[in-house]
Amino acid sequence: MLKKPLVVILSLMLLLPSTSVFAVGGQPSAWSKETIQRGIDLGIVPERLQANYADPITREEFAELLVNVAFKKLELVERSHEWTKEMVLEKVTIDQSFEDTDLDHVKLAYIIGSVNGTSDTTFSPDAFITREQAAQMLMNTIHKASIVSYATEEEMGYWDYDQIGEWAIPAVSAAYNLELMKGSNGQFMPRKHITREQAIVTIIRVLDHAKYITLQLRGDITAYAWFDDLTYNVGKDYVNVSYEDEGEFSLSDQALREMWFQYSDTYDSGVRYDHEKAIVIYGFHSNLLSLTYTWILDSALKGEGAKVDYGYMTVETFTENHLLEFKLKDIPGYFNALVGHVYGYPKVEVDPNPID
Known part of the structure; x- marks a missing residue:
């Protein structure tokens, strides 16, 4: 007696629009959602990074975001003849390749100076990055054509300033003045892993606040x-x-x-x-x-x-x-x-x- 109603109910369910059930962290936070959607619409955020936004981002994933925003900035300059990713890979040779990755966007990130290896022959693509490492990668990329000035410890006001590595202070202070990374609640959290959504929002700030009008080889040499x-x-x-x-x-x-x-x-x-x-x-x-x-x-x-x-x-x-x-x-x-x-x-x- 119950079989026919059950069949009808199942048939109706198939006709209804489906809804996705996201795991915890599957959707961006309310504060980042609009910015992340903008990054997706502009083609800066690849499909594989459009989920699990609370997860820490890897070196390889952040490298792709940096490359995408750099070439988007070049595209917006609207010159008659401009670099494409394919042109760069054709004209520029990396003399010492990485043994643990052969991804084009990692090569491009190395060419434009965003990243170095963790050794002369390794990149460690799956390693997570900290916030101070992210700041350094950002400034490695865009410093030559941006107005770089260094904020003082007092200006930044981070109570965890003494936890920032000495090697990272120029990048953290310059990123602060360019409004790329400013921390939260009076702290920078330099050794905390940066999440996907934090990284994406930061990358879109590069689009808005930093200059990148010509390709820079290894971050310094204009080409x-x-x-x-x-x-x-x-x-x-x-x-x-x-x-x-x-x-x-x-x-x-x-x-x-x-x-x-x-x-x-x-x-x-x-x-x-x-x-x-x-x-x-x-x-x-x-x-x-x-x-x-x-x-x-x-x-x-x-x-x-x-x-x-x-x-x-x-x-x-x-x-x-x-x-x-x-x-x-x-x-x-x-x-x-x-x-x-x-x-x-x-x-x-x-x-x-x-x-x-």
């Missing part, structure tokens, strides 16, 4: 996409630049010719236009300041190499193997171009000097 005849090799503390002459008129050739005849430093020199010399003189001006400090310019016009110490790095041109070799120094703090070319923690002005 323009229209230099289509250049290739790069990167390691933990260097970027090497090579020129590949394919016998065709490159995207960079017209722009560099215009610069060569626009600026008196090269126009009045009497030296005929030379593409390799033009790349060295003008291609990395935001790093080399070659029109202000002319050692590299003067040597290039003579067809000679030069070596200059910029404080946070050394640069050598026309080496045996490369057009330029940038060697980055292991110093606390960050290089910043938007506030007058300063570097380090505390900040000092870049004061280039030639090296014999």
